[in-house]
Amino acid sequence: MTKNCEICPFSNNPAFVAPSKQECETVNLHRIGEMQVEAGCEILAEGSDPRRFFTLLEGQAMRYHTLEDGRRQVLNFLFPGDLIGLEPIMLGETSHAVEALSPVSLCVFDRTQIWQMFAKMPERAFMLTWQVAREEHFLGQALISVGQRSARESLAWAFVSLWDRGQQSGMVEDGKMPFPVRQQDLADALGLSLVHTNKTLSRLRSEDLVVWRDGVLQLPDRDALARVGLVDSTVIKKRFYL
Structure with a gap:
């Protein structure tokens, strides 16, 4: 121990x-x-x-x-x-x-x-x-992405949702967050092909909404990206831990 x-x-x-x-x-x-x-x-x-x-x-x-x-x-x-x-x-x-x-x-x-x-x-x-409640909320939003959001909206939602969770866990420092997720992982989470994910990510990068390189994520304008991803405004409150 x-x-x-x-x-x-x-x-x-x-x-x-x-x-x-x-x-x-x-x-x-x-x-x-x-x-x-x-x-x-x-x-x-x-x-x-x-x-x-x-x-x-x-x-x-x-x-x-x-x-x-x-x-x-x-x-x-x-x-x-x-x-x-x-x-x-x-x-x-x-x-x-x-x-x-x-x-x-x-x-x-x-x-x-x-x-x-x-x-x-x-x-x-x-x-x-x-x-359990947070997991249910996340899976519900993920299902909306698979069924209704476009690829651009889905990726934007995923980046904002994961950024917010990382920020709550104290992982965001100086506007940067460790992000060891692979493009294939995001594709498999959102029901997208790797090729479609790569092309959509390139578009978000060209719009200066996402900076992701060498396992580090930055969101230059988190609120603008949230609007693209149709992110709801549900607030995750403080939680207990073991």
């Missing part, structure tokens, strides 16, 4: 609700430790029934489902503060895989201890409801 709640990377982040001393003691009692995963490696395997669940401490990851013929649907992108492994806790196994897009650090918990842990800190259990 290399860290504890007192020096958690989220403790001074105003986007998160800081735990009380009692909650810190409870989390430290039930956490197993930390785990590092290299970029490109699997955190959760599709169809598995893992004994652990995780909080993503540092880095970024991706949740996706693979069809029998190898085609892939990216379901969501994960940022620091997100929980990984909730589905098998509720349903017995996971229907998707989770891959690290960059080197990541994970806070590890024993899945069998989750209910005892939350029984001791019921307010912190709200994070489960919060994450």
